[in-house]
Amino acid sequence: MSEQLQQIAERIRELRGIAGISPESLAKEIGVSAETYRGFESGGADIPIGVLYEVAAFFKVELNELLTGEAPRLHKYQVVRAGTGVEVERRAPYRYRSLAYNFVHKKAEPFLVTAESSPEGGSVSVNSHPGQEFDYVLEGQLLVVVDGHEVVLNEGDSIFYDSGAAHGMKALGGRSARFLAIIL
Secondary structure, eight states, X not given: OOHHHHHHHHHHHHHHHHHTOOHHHHHHHHTSOHHHHHHHHHTSSOOOHHHHHXXXXXXXXXXXXXXXXXXXXXXXXXXXXXXXXXXXXXXXXXXXXEXXXXXXTOSSEEEEEEEOBOOTTOOOOOBOOSSEEEEEEXXXXXXXXXXXXXXXXXXXXXXXXXXXXXXXXXXXXXXXXXXXXXXX
């Protein structure tokens, strides 16, 4: 696994140790099996962004602290120039770029997400996390599955949903799709 994933796993393990809770207890709190959680904490399994969001909320830390090891510092505003932001290498076929990583006490987590092109007919990997999510397609075509319902979004289309429902995305048309994802 990547160095970034190893560092994130280490930060989570450290937070759990400081809090004095077992891996099994934290797994239950974030809604995954103990075996799955141990894979996350060892750095041997990719951690979905929704799980990172839940872990951050559980420990009452900013998501950026898990991603980078640094606490956000900005209170009034943050500008993120084109092509910058904190890149989050999560699971294939997605690439996330945090767009408000250095802003303190966010009420939402905005990401620029690239869903790489994948073979037609493949399944959509789903996850869930507390809250709501807004996705706006900037480029390409995106299949979005929410609670078993499939919706195809084109450039300029958007969807808002309860992110506690199982959901996932997949680029269509043999090319990647880029979308703005805002987790509330």
